[in-house]
Amino acid sequence: MLAWMLMAAQPVAPPDRVADDIRCLAVLTNALELAKLDIERMSISTSILYFVGRIDGAAPDTDIATAVTKARKRTLPQEEIDRVRMGCIGELVVRSDVFEALSPKAEAVREAR
Known part of the structure; x- marks a missing residue:
């Protein structure tokens, strides 16, 4: 019983998905700083x-x-930055399809992209 309680008290490492999302945010916040157009921002x-x-x-x-x-302080090769960015875009594309399924007006959003 004590072993179970000690295991339950151990901090849980964030899931890999969270680490991936942190990397997405690092790439996106960098892109936001570089964006020139309002539509991009x-x-x-x-x-x-x-x-x-x-x-x-x-x-x-x-x-x-x-x-x-912390993630933004890490120096990554451009290939790695591109890989992260493409993974983030892929996730957003999948979720935009869900958005479209939920709202009949969402097609106008896709056309605006």
């Missing part, structure tokens, strides 16, 4: 909110700002 900001919500749902105790700041 709006799209990136919406994407940031999506990943923040995913992290909040999966690991509500995560200090997102600190985790993203």
Whole structure:
């Protein structure tokens, strides 16, 4: 019984999905700083909110700002940044299909992209 209680008291590492979402936020916040057009900034900001919500749902105790700041300090080769970015875009595309299924007006959003 004591062993079970000790195991239950151990901090749980964030799931890999949370780590992936932190990497997405690092890439997106960097892109937001570089964005020149309002439409770009709006799209990136919406994407940031999506990943923040995913992290909040999966690991509500995560200090997102600190985790993203640490992730942004890491120097990654461009290929790795591109791989992360494409994974984030893939996730957003899948979820945009769900959005379209929920709202008949969502098609106008896709056409605007």
